[in-house]
Amino acid sequence: MPESLYELDSPTYRMAVAQFEEAAECMNLDPNLRERFKVPRRALVVSIPVRMDNGKVKVFQGYRVQHDDSLGPTKGGVRYHLSVTLGEVAALAMWMTWKCALVGLPYGGAKGGVRCDPATLSKNELQRLTRRYTAEILPIIGPEIDVPAPDVGTNAQTMAWMMDTYSMQKGYSVPGVVTGKPIPIGGSLGREEATGRGVVYTILEAMKYLKIDPQKSTAVVQGFGNVGSHAARILADHGIKVIAVSDSKGGIYNPKGLDIAKLYPHYLNNHTFEGFSGCDRITNEELLEQPCTVLVPAALSEVITEKNADRLKCKILAEGANGPTTPNADRILAERGVFIIPDVLANSGGVTVSYFEWVQDLQQYFWKEKEIHEKLFDIITSAFQRVLSLSQKKKVGMRLAAQMHGIEKIAQAHLARGLYP
Numbered sequence: 001m002p003e004s005l006y007e008l009d010s011p012t013y014r015m016a017v018a019q020f021e022e023a024a025e026c027m028n029l030d031p032n033l034r035e036r037f038k039v040p041r042r043a044l045v046v047s048i049p050v051r052m053d054n055g056k057v058k059v060f061q062g063y064r065v066q067h068d069d070s071l072g073p074t075k076g077g078v079r080y081h082l083s084v085t086l087g088e089v090a091a092l093a094m095w096m097t098w099k100c101a102l103v104g105l106p107y108g109g110a111k112g113g114v115r116c117d118p119a120t121l122s123k124n125e126l127q128r129l130t131r132r133y134t135a136e137i138l139p140i141i142g143p144e145i146d147v148p149a150p151d152v153g154t155n156a157q158t159m160a161w162m163m164d165t166y167s168m169q170k171g172y173s174v175p176g177v178v179t180g181k182p183i184p185i186g187g188s189l190g191r192e193e194a195t196g197r198g199v200v201y202t203i204l205e206a207m208k209y210l211k212i213d214p215q216k217s218t219a220v221v222q223g224f225g226n227v228g229s230h231a232a233r234i235l236a237d238h239g240i241k242v243i244a245v246s247d248s249k250g251g252i253y254n255p256k257g258l259d260i261a262k263l264y265p266h267y268l269n270n271h272t273f274e275g276f277s278g279c280d281r282i283t284n285e286e287l288l289e290q291p292c293t294v295l296v297p298a299a300l301s302e303v304i305t306e307k308n309a310d311r312l313k314c315k316i317l318a319e320g321a322n323g324p325t326t327p328n329a330d331r332i333l334a335e336r337g338v339f340i341i342p343d344v345l346a347n348s349g350g351v352t353v354s355y356f357e358w359v360q361d362l363q364q365y366f367w368k369e370k371e372i373h374e375k376l377f378d379i380i381t382s383a384f385q386r387v388l389s390l391s392q393k394k395k396v397g398m399r400l401a402a403q404m405h406g407i408e409k410i411a412q413a414h415l416a417r418g419l420y421p
Contacts (some may be wrong), residue, residue, distance in 0.1 A: 006045055006086060007085075007086060007087060008039070008043070008086055008087050008090055009087050010085050010086075010087025010088050010090075010091070011087075011302065012087060012088045012091040012092070012301055012302065012323055013087035013088065013090050013091040015091065015301075015302070015323060015326060015327060016090075016091035016092075016094045016095060016323070017038055017091075017094075018327050019327065019399070019403055020037060020038065020094065020403065020407070021034075021038075022327075022400060022403075023400055023403035023404045023407055024037075024407065026394065026396060026400060026404060027404050027407065027408065027411075029407065029411060030411065030415075033411050033414055033415075036414070037068070037094075037097075037407070037410070037411075040065045040066060040067045040068075040090050040093055040094070041066050041067060041068055041069060041108075042065070042066045042140065043063070043064075043065045043066075043086060043089075043090060044063065044064045044065070044136075044137060044140060045061070045062075045063055045086060046061075046062045046063070046064075046133070046136035046137060047059050047060075047061065047062075047136075048060040048061070048062045048114060048129060048132045048133050048136060049132065050125060050128050050129045050132060051128060052125055053122050053124060053125060060114050060115060060116050060129060060133075061084075061114070061115045062112070062113065062114040062115075062133045062136060062137070063084065063085075063086050063089045063111075063112060063113050063114075064089075064110065064111075064112040064137040064140060064141070064146070064148075065086070065089045065090045065092075065093040065110060065111055065112070066093065066108065066109075066110045066140065066146055067090070067093035067094045067096065067097045067108060067109040067110060067111075068097045068108040068109055068410055069108040070108060070410055070413040070414050070417060071100070071101065071105075071106050071107060071108055071409075071410070071413055072106035072107050072108065073106075073107060073108070073142075073143070073144055073145055073146055073147055074093075074096075074107065074108040074109060074110035074145070074146040074147070075096060075100060075105070075107040075108070075109065075110055075146070075147050075149070075351060075354065075355075076092065076093055076096040076109055076110035076111040076112065076146075076148070076149065076151075076351075077092075077111060077112070077148065077149045077150055077151025077152075077154070077180075077350075078111075078112040078113060078114075078133075078148045078149070078150070078151055078154050078158070078162075079111075079112070079113040079114075079151035079152040079153050079154060080113065080114050080116050080117075080118040080126075080129075080152070080153030080154055080158075081113065081115070081116075081117075081118075081152050081153050081300075082115060082116065082117050083115075083300065084113035084114060084115040084116075085115070088113070088301075089111045089112065089113050090111075091323065092111035092322055092323075093109045093110050093111040094109060095109065095322055095323065095343065095344055096108075096109030096110060096111060096351070097109030097406070097410060098344050098402070098403055098406030098407060098410070099343075099344040099345075099347075099348050099351060099406065100351060100406075101405075101406040101407075101409040101410050102344055102345060102348065102383055102387070102402055102405050102406040102409075103345075103348045103351075103352055103379055103380065103383045104379065104383070105351065105352065105355045106355075107147075107351070107355065108410075110146050110148075111151075112137065112148055113151070114129065114133055116129065116153075118153045118154075126158070127161055130158050130161040130162060130165075131161055131162075131164075131165045134161070134162045134165040134166060135165060135169070138165075138166060138169055141166065141177060142166075142174075142177055143174060143176035143177050143358070143361070143362065147176070147177065147178060147179060147354070147358060148162060148177075148178045148179075149178060149179045149180045149350070149351070149354050150180040150226070152225070152300070155180075155226070156180055156181055156182045156187065156192070157182070159178045159179070159180045159181045159182075159187075160181055160182055160185060162177070162178050163175060163177055163178050163181055163185060163186075166178075173185075175361040176358055176361035176362050179191065179354035179355075179357040179358055179361075180192075180354060180357070181357070186357070186360070186361045187357060188353060188354075188356055188357035188360055188366070188367075188372065189366075189367070189368070189369040189372055190353055190356075190369050190372035190373060190376070191350075191353045191354065191356075191357055191372075192226065192230070193226075193230040193233075193234070194349045194350050194352065194353035194354075194372075194376060195226065195227045195230070195231075195320065195347050195349045195350035196226070196227050196228070196229070196230025196231035196232075196233070196234060196298075196320070196349070197230060197231075197234055197349050197373070197376065198346070198347065198348055198349015198350065198352065198376060198380045199227065199231045199296060199298070199318055199320045199341075199346050199347060199349065200231055200234040200235055200238065201349070201376070201377055201380050201381060201384075202318060202341045202345060202346045202380060202381075202384050203219075203235070203240075203294055203296075203316060203318050203341065203346075204238065205381055205384045205385070205388075206316050206318070206339055206341055206384075207316070209388060210315070210316070210339060212293060212315065212316075214238055214239050214240050215239040215240075217240045217241065217293035217294065218240070218241045218242075218243045218257075218291075218292045218293050218294070219232070219235050219240050219241070219242045219243070219292060219293065219294040219295075219296060220242075220243060220244045220245075220287060220288075220290050220292045220294070220295050220296065220314070221235075221242060221244070221245045221246075221296045221298055221320075222245075222246050222251070222284060222287055222288060222295075222296065222297045222298060222299050222303065223246065223247065223297065223298035223299030223300075223320065223321065224245050224246065224247045224267055224273075224298075225247070225298070225299075227298040227320045227321070227347065227350075228245065228296065228298035228299070228320060229264060229267065229268075231296055231298060231320055232245055232260050232263075232264070232296075233260050233261075233264050235260075235294075235296075236260040236261065240293070240294070241256075241257040242257060242258050242260050243255055243256075243257055243258065243290065243292060244258070244282060244287050244290050244292075245258065245263070245273075245287075246282070246284050246287045246299075247267075247272075247273070248284075248299070249272070250273075250281060250282065250283050250284060251273070251281070251282045251283070251284060251287045252273045252276065252279040252280065252281060252282060253279060253280050253281075253282040253286075253287070253290065254278060254279045254280065258278075258279060259278065262276075263276055284299075284303075285308070288303065288304065288308060288311075288312060289308065289311045289312060289313060290313065291313040291314075292313065292314050293314065293315050293316060294314060294315070294316045294317075294318060295312060295314035295316070295317050295318070296318045296319075296320050297317070297319060297320060297321050297324035297325070298320030298321050299321050299324070300321060300324070301321060301322055301323035301324055302323060302324065302325075302326055303321075303324050304317075304324055304325040304326065304329045304333075305326045305328065305329050306326065306328035306329055306332060308329075309325075309328075309329035309332035309333055309336075310332055310336070312333065312336075312338065314338060315338065315339060316338070316339045316340075316341065317333065317338050317339070317340045317341065318341040318346045319340070319341060319342055319343035319346045319347065320343075320346060320347050321343065321347070322343050322347065323343060324343065325340070330397070330399060334397050339398070340397060340398050340399055341384075341398060342398055342399035342402045342403075344399075344402050344403065344406060345380075345383060345384060345387055345398070345402045348380060348383065349376055349380055352376055352379050352380060353372060353376055356372060356375060356376075386405060387401045387402045387405055388401075390404065390405055
């Protein structure tokens with residue numbers, strides 16, 4: 001088997017470690033903790049044999065990485081994408097640790113994934129893949145151990161299959177083993193749109209701080225999956241003019257504003273922008289460089305680099321995706337005065353409402369959607385203000401302040417618990 005399957009190193013992992021090292025240096029973090037936090041607590045690599053619809057067996061590679069569990073069970077999504085590697089998953093798990101600590105959740109960070117292109121698989125093939133993947137990682141997941149959730153390429157149906165597979169092995173229903181499930185089997189109201197809604201809440205807080213009128217603002221959203229589509233819809237609901245959106249094939253643009261109320265159902269039904277009128281086609285590269293008040297990269301990581309950072313024309317960069325901006329691009333944007341809402345803060349709405357779902361499953365008592373929105377607003381806006389305050393106090397950027405805040409909480413937990421044995 002290729003050694004690369006077990007290689008932790010990757011560009012995304014190096015980026016996560018570089019961000020951590022910068023924060024650790026500013027904090028003067030204990031050298032022993034610094035070494036401990038750079039590597040995950042546990043990483044599992046599994047082979048997933050799946051009988052395809054044509055009768056042939058194809059073997060996929062899957063991963064589950066748990067970075068830290070000092071505060072409680074680990075938490076993190078499962079992504080199905082051709083870019084999935086052990087290093088990428090390890091980086092995402094590290095970011096999840098800082099994210100959960102930052103917003104005050106009793107979780108550590110984890111992440112999982114399968115290297116595949118879900119668009120080329122039938123529903124039956126996806127179900128067999130998901131059930132076998134769940135069976136392979138079953139020894140290290142559970143409501144008190146590690147709680148998966150949807151991510152790129154996965155959805156509520158994926159989580160339903162995972163929950164059912166786990167429950168069949170246990171002999172009874174365990175809804176709390178995953179979050180992001182369908183409502184009938186223990187899912188939470190407001191979960192599907194939670195990440196996008198959280199992105200918008202942080203944007204509105206940034207606009208208050210920068211004294212920008214939302215009604216006179218424009219937004220560009222890269223990625224029209226779960227995060228980007230809901231972010232665009234909720235931005236429009238708050239009076240912000242969305243002038244461009246895109247998916248992996250490219251995007252559409254209208255400087256006078258897109259009719260998101262019509263575009264959202266059109267894309268939901270057709271999975272394409274084709275056939276939508278009143279707009280011009282645009283590439284993803286061009287989309288990132290459009291003049292706007294707010295740019296929301298909500299697709300994959302490392303799309304904003306030193307090659308295009310100097311061409312961005314936004315006042316606020318709100319990271320809906322994980323790791324969309326490289327460290328070199330960060331420095332360029334900082335010099336240009338772009339206000340960055342980092343991923344660990346901007347997209348923390350998803351894990352926050354996942355936490356609400358987990359709590360509801362454990363206590364078997366479910367909340368109204370209005371309560372979900374109010375609790376999410378309180379948690380994410382409080383986190384924004386804490387990060388902003390630390391940023392001003394330490395005279396550092398928002399990303400560094402957010403990382404420092406999350407790392408400090410995990411460091412305090414490790415110092416309190418000590419080292420076993």
